[in-house]
Amino acid sequence: MPTEQRHHAPMRARTIYWGTQLLAWALLVSVIGLYLYQDRSLSPDQIKVLVLFYFTGLGISHWFRHVIIRNGWLERDLGFVLPRLSLVALLLSIVAFLLMAVVPGYAPLLVADPLAILLNTINWTVLLFIWSLGYFAYVYFIRSRREEIRNLRLETASRDNQLNTLRAQMNPHFMFNALNGIRALVDEDPEKAKRAITQLSAILRNAMATVKRGVVPLGEEIDIVKAYLELEHMRFEERLRYTFDVPVELEREQVPPMLLQTLVENAVRHGIAPLVNGGDLHIIARRTPEGLDLVVRNTGRYTPGEVRGNGIGLKNTRKRLAMIYGGLARFEIVNVEGCVESRVHVPLRTEAVLTDPS
Numbered sequence: 001m002p003t004e005q006r007h008h009a010p011m012r013a014r015t016i017y018w019g020t021q022l023l024a025w026a027l028l029v030s031v032i033g034l035y036l037y038q039d040r041s042l043s044p045d046q047i048k049v050l051v052l053f054y055f056t057g058l059g060i061s062h063w064f065r066h067v068i069i070r071n072g073w074l075e076r077d078l079g080f081v082l083p084r085l086s087l088v089a090l091l092l093s094i095v096a097f098l099l100m101a102v103v104p105g106y107a108p109l110l111v112a113d114p115l116a117i118l119l120n121t122i123n124w125t126v127l128l129f130i131w132s133l134g135y136f137a138y139v140y141f142i143r144s145r146r147e148e149i150r151n152l153r154l155e156t157a158s159r160d161n162q163l164n165t166l167r168a169q170m171n172p173h174f175m176f177n178a179l180n181g182i183r184a185l186v187d188e189d190p191e192k193a194k195r196a197i198t199q200l201s202a203i204l205r206n207a208m209a210t211v212k213r214g215v216v217p218l219g220e221e222i223d224i225v226k227a228y229l230e231l232e233h234m235r236f237e238e239r240l241r242y243t244f245d246v247p248v249e250l251e252r253e254q255v256p257p258m259l260l261q262t263l264v265e266n267a268v269r270h271g272i273a274p275l276v277n278g279g280d281l282h283i284i285a286r287r288t289p290e291g292l293d294l295v296v297r298n299t300g301r302y303t304p305g306e307v308r309g310n311g312i313g314l315k316n317t318r319k320r321l322a323m324i325y326g327g328l329a330r331f332e333i334v335n336v337e338g339c340v341e342s343r344v345h346v347p348l349r350t351e352a353v354l355t356d357p358s
Helices: 003-038 044-070 078-100 114-188 190-210 218-239 259-272 312-325
Strands: 240-245 279-288 291-299 330-336 339-347
Touching (some): 078 114, 114 218, 190 218, 218 240, 218 279, 259 291
Parallel strands (some): 240 279
Antiparallel strands (some): 279 291, 330 339
16 A cells, blocks of 8 residues: 555544544434424423533543553454443443533432433443444444455456566567577578568567557557568468458457467467468457457367467467456357367457456
């Protein structure tokens, strides 16, 4: 928690406490006064009694709070605390009654009506005991709320750290694959290798610009994918054929950065690269009533459980979708008519709860 918030928290707690105190005792006095008024027994002496009752209640209950905090009862279980609260409430009720006895018209009760003394003491005891229970409930509620907020902050920090770790894994993973491709060009075509290095620089520059963003426009992601495919086309030449079917109106839709590029890279490396004659790659985006569907279709066949390499790109894709969209996003790889389709459903922005770590 920032220093400024730590300084403001106690002040805010005191403000809430005193505001509740003043309001609660004022409400109780108002109810008693209204009852006396309707009973036509509200006299100037009774008004004095009510005024003193108000300030006595404030002072005695505040002292009760001091006793509770000083003895650390907020940290003990109710079985230990309840008998002690009852005893302190009884003792403080006697003090409250003695303070009230100084009011003219109220003092004769000390001598003239022992039953009134007993009833008033019992009333104060019950009132203070109920107050103490209310104070305990208030403190427990505030603490539970603080603990809940703290847990949410820890969860959010953990999720952000996981997302940053996954991105940190993905970018070196992509760069390693690209450099391997350029390495293959160095001996075959040095000029083409130089252009590939320039292309890779542009790709990494775009990737670095999006690394701290939770989501990016689909159009930016398409630009990175096109740059990547141009880079790979220098190596595969006619063995790599690709097309885009992405309506212009969808280019502003938000998607996780490097999501589409990861799927395309996986399709090229594991689907098209092993084929002697290469293959076709189609990138498709479609709007649905629930959100956005992205499909990467490539020549080849997918066998679940058999992935060349460590499969870190696809694992990270599943984890990122789960962390950013919860259970609203879907990701699957299926075989369709001699091709492999990587399908991602991204929910509408109004449905998704996006975690932007920036």
